[in-house]
Amino acid sequence: MSYDLPLEFPQSRQALIGHGPRPNQAQLHFRRRRWPALPGAHRCPLHRIGSRLPSPSHPPCATPPRRAGTPPVFFSSRRRSSSLPASSACCFSMAWIWMVLAAGAVLLWAISLGRILSYSSPSCVPLSPQFMPPLRGDRRSRNVLLVVAHPDDESMFFAPTILFLKSKGHNIHILCMSRGNADGLGNTRKEELYHACETLKIPHEQVKVLDHPKLQDGFHEQWDHGLVAELTMEHVLLWAIDTIVTFDSYGVSGHPNHKDVHHGICKFLHANRQGNVEAWELASLNILRKYSGPVDIWLSSLISFSRSKQSIYTLVNSSPSRSYEAMAAHRSQWVWFRRLFVMFSSYTYINTLQKI
Numbered sequence: 001m002s003y004d005l006p007l008e009f010p011q012s013r014q015a016l017i018g019h020g021p022r023p024n025q026a027q028l029h030f031r032r033r034r035w036p037a038l039p040g041a042h043r044c045p046l047h048r049i050g051s052r053l054p055s056p057s058h059p060p061c062a063t064p065p066r067r068a069g070t071p072p073v074f075f076s077s078r079r080r081s082s083s084l085p086a087s088s089a090c091c092f093s094m095a096w097i098w099m100v101l102a103a104g105a106v107l108l109w110a111i112s113l114g115r116i117l118s119y120s121s122p123s124c125v126p127l128s129p130q131f132m133p134p135l136r137g138d139r140r141s142r143n144v145l146l147v148v149a150h151p152d153d154e155s156m157f158f159a160p161t162i163l164f165l166k167s168k169g170h171n172i173h174i175l176c177m178s179r180g181n182a183d184g185l186g187n188t189r190k191e192e193l194y195h196a197c198e199t200l201k202i203p204h205e206q207v208k209v210l211d212h213p214k215l216q217d218g219f220h221e222q223w224d225h226g227l228v229a230e231l232t233m234e235h236v237l238l239w240a241i242d243t244i245v246t247f248d249s250y251g252v253s254g255h256p257n258h259k260d261v262h263h264g265i266c267k268f269l270h271a272n273r274q275g276n277v278e279a280w281e282l283a284s285l286n287i288l289r290k291y292s293g294p295v296d297i298w299l300s301s302l303i304s305f306s307r308s309k310q311s312i313y314t315l316v317n318s319s320p321s322r323s324y325e326a327m328a329a330h331r332s333q334w335v336w337f338r339r340l341f342v343m344f345s346s347y348t349y350i351n352t353l354q355k356i
């Protein structure tokens with residue numbers, strides 16, 4: 001007895017399989033009566049020879065005829081093996097690995113966000129009296145000047161710094177070197193900056209947006225560092241500034257205008273060596289840390305602790321929704337990818353400042 005197809009498979013039946021038009025019900029009934037179920041009906045799930053006639057679109061399994069003298073095959077090893085094929089098992093394992101990794105990432109995100117929200121107010125890590133200590137004399141609070149290149153830089157990148165300094169009672173002033181007129185929206189963006197500053201509790205009279213012909217927004221615009229230094233000096237004197245905060249040499253996003261602002265401030269510091277103005281730069285992060293949201297708090301804190309002698313501090317924003325609200329005030333810029341940026345950017349949750 002064999003479960004292979006019989007060698008005497010009727011020629012007329014072979015002619016029916018996979019050829020000609022689909023038979024009607026009467027023809028099917030006739031054929032079922034003429035050729036009842038054959039042994040081996042279970043061998044192929046597609047054809048089920050014997051239980052029903054093969055579909056014209058699926059020719060029957062090509063089972064090689066058994067050689068003379070070869071013992072009949074009663075049970076196929078393929079039939080006994082009911083496990084998944086190797087490729088399917090591999091895909092299944094990979095899916096499990098990805099699911100575990102995704103669940104781990106979500107858990108880490110939630111724990112990190114919980115850590116940030118656990119602060120009752122904006123905080124500094126490590127907590128050190130050496131970071132912007134109160135001034136002596138009649139003034140204990142500092143006049144801090146935040147120098148940025150475009151409207152929205154303050155909300156998108158510096159919100160944790162602004163909120164921390166405000167919580168310590170310092171006066172924040174903002175000097176924006178351009179109106180952000182690259183798309184012809186300069187006036188709109190200027191107004192939006194004032195709206196964002198209302199959200200961040202910075203008075204209008206402490207915000208200045210410049211519109212200098214040699215300092216226009218654009219990737220291909222090269223700003224004169226001497227001019228930036230000169231304009232900064234003007235406002236330092238105007239507002240009696242003692243501390244400056246700005247971009248570092250990479251400019252967080254790599255925008256040339258951000259970099260030029262940094263170099264302009266360096267030039268100002270060089271020319272004002274005898275003065276008592278100190279400056280801090282916002283550390284640019286690599287792409288993994290930049291888009292790790294609150295998760296970067298662990299690494300940033302570790303770096304700040306390990307390099308405390310180099311004056312590196314991590315400022316934690318205990319209310320990330322404030323960053324979101326401030327950025328939303330820039331309505332012309334509040335498009336879907338910037339919403340995603342604010343959500344996933346670590347600059348929404350923490351800032352790492354280091355002394356220039």
Ligand SMILES: [Zn+2]
Nearest residue numbers: 149150153255
């Ligand atoms: Zn910018």
